[in-house]
Amino acid sequence: MLDLKGIGENIRRLRIENNYSQEELASKLYVSRQAISSWEIAKTIPTIDNIVMLKDIFNINIDDLLLISKDISENVDNYFKYHSRDYIILMILNNEFKFNLIDNFYRLSNDERLVVLKNILSKRIKGYSIYDFNNILSIEERMYINKLSRRNK
Numbered sequence: 828m829l830d831l832k833g834i835g836e837n838i839r840r841l842r843i844e845n846n847y848s849q850e851e852l853a854s855k856l857y858v859s860r861q862a863i864s865s866w867e868i869a870k871t872i873p874t875i876d877n878i879v880m881l882k883d884i885f886n887i888n889i890d891d892l893l894l895i896s897k898d899i900s901e902n903v904d905n906y907f908k909y910h911s912r913d914y915i916i917l918m919i920l921n922n923e924f925k926f927n928l929i930d931n932f933y934r935l936s937n938d939e940r941l942v943v944l945k946n947i948l949s950k951r952i953k954g955y956s957i958y959d960f961n962n963i964l965s966i967e968e969r970m971y972i973n974k975l976s977r978r979n980k
Contacts, residue, residue, distance in 0.1 A: 828923070832911035833894050835869040841885045841892075842867075856880050907934050920946055922953050929959055941971055948975055 842852050842863070849863040856863075856877055865871040873881060882889050889895075894909050903926045907915065916939055918924045928943070935943060944960070946952045957972055964972070 828914075828918075829872075830894055830910045830914035831872055832869040833909055833914055834872065834892070835867045836911070837892065837894055837909055838863075838873075838881065839867040841881075841887070845885060852884070855884055903931060907931070912936075912939065916942060919943060920951060928952075928955055929963065932960065932963055937967075940968060944968060944972060945975060948972065 842849070847855075849860045849867075853860045853863045858877065862871070862873075866873050878889060878892060882892050885892065906926065915924075916935075919928065920942075932940065932943070943952065944957065944964075947955050947960075948957055
């Protein structure tokens with residue numbers, strides 16, 4: 828699954844790092860400025876031809892342009908830096924994440940942590956138990972788990 832929001836943000840970041848306006852980049856790709864804007868806000872995604880041209884313009888490989896990481900465990904910082912929060916949470920909920928959730932739990936916002944804990948408790952997220960997180964939970968999170976546990980009985 829591609830992270831369309833993250834890809835759009837990546838294109839924007841790369842455009843700015845390379846000192847291109849949307850108009851200048853559009854001219855290089857023979858598309859409208861609105862097309863660039865649509866990519867950057869994840870309304871649309873570039874065509875394969877445009878992806879190949881973007882790769883050349885920004886001098887990066889397609890995997891980096893599309894945020895496709897082969898070994899996330901070595902690059903967890905970049906994974907969290909470049910992917911959208913929605914995508915990361917969706918990957919966690921779908922058990923498609925490739926990093927240690929306990930070691931990276933601190934990276935999640937309070938609301939994201941509660942969503943993850945609820946889904947661990949309901950066994951939607953595989954490979955972890957609530958007890959695995961005991962040492963890193965806040966008081967509020969412990970209360971939330973107790974409340975959910977009582978409801979489920």
